Structure formats: structure tokens, C-alpha cells
Amino acid sequence: MFTLLHQDKSSKARLGKLVTGHGDIETPCFMPVGTQGTVKTLSGQELNDSGAQIILSNAYHLFLRPGIEVIKKAGGLHKFISWPKPILTDSGGYQVFSLALLRKVSDEGVEFQSHIDGMKHLLTPEAVIEIQKALGSDIMMPLDECVHYPCAKDEAEIAIERTIAWAKRSLSVVSGSCQLLFGIVQGATYEDLRKACTEQLTQMQFAGFAIGGVSVGEPSNLRYNIVHFVNALLPQDKPRYLMGVGLPEDIIEAVGLGVDMFDCVVPTRYGRNGTAFTHAGKLTVRNAPYIEDFTPLDKECSCYTCNNFNRAYLRHLFNTDEILGLRLVSLHNIHFYLELMQKIREAISQDRFVEFKRDFLRNWQGTVPVGDCPL
Amino acid sequence: MFTLLHQDKSSKARLGKLVTGHGDIETPCFMPVGTQGTVKTLSGQELNDSGAQIILSNAYHLFLRPGIEVIKKAGGLHKFISWPKPILTDSGGYQVFSLALLRKVSDEGVEFQSHIDGMKHLLTPEAVIEIQKALGSDIMMPLDECVHYPCAKDEAEIAIERTIAWAKRSLSVVSGSCQLLFGIVQGATYEDLRKACTEQLTQMQFAGFAIGGVSVGEPSNLRYNIVHFVNALLPQDKPRYLMGVGLPEDIIEAVGLGVDMFDCVVPTRYGRNGTAFTHAGKLTVRNAPYIEDFTPLDKECSCYTCNNFNRAYLRHLFNTDEILGLRLVSLHNIHFYLELMQKIREAISQDRFVEFKRDFLRNWQGTVPVGDCPL
Numbered sequence A, B: 001m002f003t004l005l006h007q008d009k010s011s012k013a014r015l016g017k018l019v020t021g022h023g024d025i026e027t028p029c030f031m032p033v034g035t036q037g038t039v040k041t042l043s044g045q046e047l048n049d050s051g052a053q054i055i056l057s058n059a060y061h062l063f064l065r066p067g068i069e070v071i072k073k074a075g076g077l078h079k080f081i082s083w084p085k086p087i088l089t090d091s092g093g094y095q096v097f098s099l100a101l102l103r104k105v106s107d108e109g110v111e112f113q114s115h116i117d118g119m120k121h122l123l124t125p126e127a128v129i130e131i132q133k134a135l136g137s138d139i140m141m142p143l144d145e146c147v148h149y150p151c152a153k154d155e156a157e158i159a160i161e162r163t164i165a166w167a168k169r170s171l172s173v174v175s176g177s178c179q180l181l182f183g184i185v186q187g188a189t190y191e192d193l194r195k196a197c198t199e200q201l202t203q204m205q206f207a208g209f210a211i212g213g214v215s216v217g218e219p220s221n222l223r224y225n226i227v228h229f230v231n232a233l234l235p236q237d238k239p240r241y242l243m244g245v246g247l248p249e250d251i252i253e254a255v256g257l258g259v260d261m262f263d264c265v266v267p268t269r270y271g272r273n274g275t276a277f278t279h280a281g282k283l284t285v286r287n288a289p290y291i292e293d294f295t296p297l298d299k300e301c302s303c304y305t306c307n308n309f310n311r312a313y314l315r316h317l318f319n320t321d322e323i324l325g326l327r328l329v330s331l332h333n334i335h336f337y338l339e340l341m342q343k344i345r346e347a348i349s350q351d352r353f354v355e356f357k358r359d360f361l362r363n364w365q366g367t368v369p370v371g372d373c374p375l
Helices: A044-049 A059-064 A068-074 A077-081 A093-098 A125-135 A153-172 A191-201 A220-233 A248-256 A266-272 A304-308 A311-319 A323-349 A353-365 B044-049 B059-064 B068-074 B077-081 B093-098 B125-135 B153-172 B191-202 B220-233 B248-256 B266-272 B304-308 B311-319 B323-349 B353-365
Strands: A002-007 A014-020 A023-027 A029-032 A055-058 A087-090 A101-105 A110-113 A120-123 A180-185 A208-211 A240-242 A261-264 A275-278 A281-284 B002-007 B014-020 B023-027 B029-032 B055-058 B087-090 B101-105 B110-113 B120-123 B180-185 B208-211 B240-242 B261-264 B275-278 B281-284
Touching: A002 A323, A014 A323, A023 A029, A029 A055, A029 A323, A044 A323, A044 B304, A055 A059, A059 A068, A059 A087, A059 A093, A059 A120, A059 A125, A068 A077, A068 A125, A068 B311, A077 A087, A077 B311, A087 A093, A087 A125, A093 A110, A120 A125, A125 A153, A153 A180, A153 A191, A180 A191, A191 A220, A208 A220, A220 A248, A248 A261, A248 A323, A248 A353, A266 A275, A266 A323, A275 A323, A304 A323, A304 B044, A311 A323, A311 B068, A311 B077, A323 A353, A323 B323, B002 B323, B014 B323, B023 B029, B029 B055, B029 B323, B044 B323, B055 B059, B059 B068, B059 B087, B059 B093, B059 B120, B059 B125, B068 B077, B068 B125, B077 B087, B087 B093, B087 B125, B120 B125, B125 B153, B153 B180, B153 B191, B180 B191, B191 B208, B191 B220, B208 B220, B220 B248, B248 B261, B248 B323, B248 B353, B266 B275, B266 B323, B275 B323, B304 B323, B311 B323, B323 B353
Parallel strands: A029 A261, A055 A087, A180 A208, A208 A240, A240 A261, B029 B261, B055 B087, B180 B208, B208 B240, B240 B261
Antiparallel strands: A002 A014, A014 A023, A101 A110, A110 A120, A275 A281, B002 B014, B014 B023, B101 B110, B110 B120, B275 B281
């Protein structure tokens, strides 16, 4: 399913291809997040035009609304949301632990109350796989126990034991279908726990491995340390997915440590707040200096937003609470992320990832200049 | 500027062409409303793909935010919002009377406090034209005094006198440019006042005439009566614009009385509330019968929404407060309105407007059936 195409000469960055039931994915890749079956504010056509190869959705949210039966009757998630390319679904493990009310974790699974209507539900590892089978996800994630930072070691230890047991049960209900199941490495910031978890999971037949329990509040040096540490233990011939990461600089750092797949709400969440990513750094369009700045968000960008609209107009849209503003900056940010991944892949293929990273970060540290603003 | 191309044999419906500085407009036409320089939730590309020939914006709103100087420096409204086709700007007369705080009307103009920040402003008829000249509007509207329904006759009489005086002053500051200025007929629901206002305005050199002061709360029979009455007094060789109207059945009725141009917030406002227009009537996608309805909003529609998405998914988007829902139903509604106008023009050109109206209204009276819903 996964082919390692090229290994960068001066770093651990990898170029690969992941084959799924709905198409191939070139890695390293970024997966725009469509939690509830829509990447916020954007249409499938816009995602496709931006170069999205795969999107992420969430089994927990879809289970609660509209319910799995509806999606099953629609012919699966791809048909329901009209997205013909690959979809990865998160199991909802993280959401059960962060959103749900009154949860009760046992070896059997997680009992919780919906954060929407208070209804009680029990999710077992087996049920979570059945849900994702019904959704028709190309990549499924098992139920895991996600801990926050900081987390006491004994608590983290119980969580990895449960995560490993649940991983085994998840694998046992996967049919020999074209739906891939990844294992999720937990273990908080403890190297020995991460090692134990990785060693046990890599003995099972997962199609890929995710590093979970990161981006939960830990300092970035601890995060990079864990990513570096776990990557060294993961097999070369399977894709590696760093869950919920991150900012452009985080992604570039993690690619250099050998990560292949990413997802993060940042481009769309920042987009809805009026913060755009540009090659020079972040730009908050609502700010006063852009009142009469008639240049695009990023002169180097070829997205619909930058081809047609200037900062002054985008600022006006945000100031007047117009939805088009949220759309246009979200679209630009998704385009920025997907183009960044494209550039990363090109750099790896030419063995110049380290130079690319250095150049990117040099520009990135700067502040965003006001274009032709006469102010 | 306006050519009457054809007069329907069995009604007063007219087919025409209006030439503007940014392109020709086939009439009868509908102008999507972009009050603040954006048709709510939609992109210019989507409007263009839907067949929009012209959009409406509002001088009052743009004067307050982002301010005329910004738009002037951007090179005019078309460039600022990236819409190369015709734009009609409303003067803001209606908004001053409906939105602004503490207004003081005198023969000079209207003094008011901004509904946004409380700042005091004075708008004179001359200033309103200067604003629209700076915006570069293809069709400008003069400042008028708009009264609500019901309105005492003496009050309505003062309002038309002022409207007529202001119309004359507006015309005096128009340069011989390619920006067209329309006169606005006021007079509430009083035939003699409407007649007096129409007669005075038609003696001036306006490029077209608008019927204002309708859709302000009056019963529809009174509205149709006024539209019928005023149209009979308006010259054949100038376009007629019925301001702020309306629902599909209102538009069809008014076309039959000789109206050429329409604008209304209904398709986008209803779209954001989850109400779709279909050939069979209105459909509220949030409603329970659509939970498992996997048919498009309107099987006869060829818009992006109907080509790609079903009612169950749209219902899910509204239930989960996803912006894509607002976008997709707004897009469908604008497409529905613009396609309706296209069908109306075809029917007039073939002298079968009366039959078209009868058939449309027959379907329209029905309720919207649930598609292949198994419920």
C-alpha cells in the first residue's frame, strides 16, 4: 500500500506514495480537516482545485450527527459529502476525551454523554471500526486513550496498555478490505512508554502508524523529541502520521524527522479569524495597516483569493462580518499548506530539503510587509 | 442606452437590452444584492457562473465602511470587489430612513448618525451622486425620501416634493459620463401622488425610472395596483426598475405589468436560513422529512449545489451550523432566480409569457415533495 520512493540525503525526510481505494496520495501530505463532513467554509471543488489529495473527517462527530445510518443509506461518506478522493477518519478517541461529558473509561470501551444532546453512548474499539467500515473510510483510526499534558507516568502507562489492547481488538474486526487501519502510538512525553507502545504496535499488522498524544499542550522541544524518538523505532516501509500537527514550521520540522502525513485545523481556523499564512509569515488582515493595501495576501500565491482580491477588500469583508472573508482566507490558507507540501516533496526529490527548510524559515521569521500601502 | 426589443402580445411584459459601461444587460433582469460589496456568502466567480449580469451594491453602506476614499484609491468599486460586470448602486435613501439613528431631514439633505459607530454625517443629493461617481457605479440612484406603509397623505406629499427637488439637483451634478442615473417614483399608495411624481420626473433626463416605496409593508394587491398604475405612465423607451421586489411570484406578476429590473435580498437571506426555492415552491432543508432524502434540492436545477449535493447532506450542514450549508443554498437560490429570469425572457421572446406565468404558478402552489425519502 505504501511505497517509499526516495529518502532525502541530508535529513530523515521521505518521499512516498500511499495507495488507497479512492486514489493515490503523494507523501509528505497535509490532510485538510473536515470534522463534520465539510472542511469549514470550503467546497469540495475548491479543495480539489487547491490540490487536496485526501481530507480528514471524524467518526465521533458523524456518529452523533447525522448518524451512521444516514451516511450508510447515502452510500457511504464519500457519496454523502460528494468527495470522491481518499478520506481518513479519526476514531473520535481524542474527541471523546476532550468534548464528551461524563465519560467513563473501562477496558470495554468509553461510555460518554454526547456534547450536543446529552444522550448516553458506549463506544468500544470494535464499534468504532464498524462505524468507519460503514462510513467507507480509506484510512481508519482505532479507538485510543489520549492523555493531556502534563500527565503522570502511571496514568500514561494505563492509557498505553489500554490503547494497545484496543488496537489489537480493532485489528481483529477489520475485514480484508481496501480500508487501511493505522496504529496509534501513545505514551505522553515518556520515552520508555513511547518505546513500549511502538514496539508492541509494530508487531501487529497495521497499514501505517500514527503518533498521537502530541499537540496537547506540551512545549515544542518535547514534541520534536518524541517525534524524533518514535520515528526512529517505526518501520521504514509504513507511512507515519503525526496527528493534529500543526503550524507550517512544525510540519517542516517533522518532515525532516521522517513524518509522512499531517492534519490540522489551523489553516481553516486561522482563516476564519482573518489570519493568513504567507511565505513571509502570518498576516492578520483585520489590522489597520491594510486599510489601503491593494496588494494580494501573498504575491507569490496563485490561489483564487490572491488572483482576485486585495488585502484592503479582505479587511473590509472581515470588518463587516461578511462570510466571503472567512471563505477567501480559509481558501488561501489551505492552498498555502497544500502548496507547501508540494514544495517539500519537490525539495526531497531533489535532495535539497535541508536548504528548502533553511530558506523557508529565514523568510518565515520576518514580519509581513505592507504591500503598496501608502501609509 | 435602452432598447425595447420585443413587447409580449398578451401582456405588458417587455424584452429589452440596457447598455452600460461594463456590459449589456438583457431585461427583464434580476440583480443579486451585494450591499457591502459582496453578495452574501458567494464569490464573484459563482455569481458569474450562475449567469448574473449585474449586481447591486449600496452607497450608504460603502460610504460608512470601508469609506469612499479607500474604494477610490482602489480604482473604483469594480476593482475593489473584483467584479468586472455592471453594478447598480442604491443611493442609501432607504437605508438612511430605515437604519440610521437620529436622522434630521431638511430640504438640504439628511443628517444622521451612523448605525455602526454613531458618527454624524450629512448626505445631500449632490454628495450622494459624487459618492456614486467615485464608486464608478454603472447605474446610480438619487437620494430620495422613502416613507413606510401606512403613511398619511400629507406626509407622503412632502416626501414626493422633496424627492422631486432632490432628483433635479442630482441630475444637475451628473457629468456626461457613461454612468446612468435613474429617477425614483415615490408617492406611497396614493395614485394622485404617484401620478404627480411620475409626471415631473419623466420630464427630466433620467436614463431609467425606478418605482420606490414598495415592499415596505403594504398588502400585495396595493403594490400591484401601484406598479400597474405607474408603469402605464412611464415612457416605453426607458428601463423600469421595481426596487426591493421580491419573491418569484411577485417578480412574475410585475414583469407582466411591464417591469424590467428587480433586486431583492430574498434569495440570499432565505438561503442563509436554509430555505431553498424550487420549481415546486419553497423547501426548508432543516426539516425532518429530509433526514434521509438523497435527492437534490430541485431535480430540474443544474447548479453546483444540485449537481453535487443532496437534501440530507444540506440538512446535516445546517444542523451542524456549517457555513458550506449557507453557501450552497444561497448559490442554488441565486441560480434559481437568474434561471427564472432567463426563462421569462425566453417566454416573452416567443410571445408565451402568459402561459409561462400560468404554468409556473401552477407548480409553485404545490408543496415540495420529499424525493426518494423512504420515510
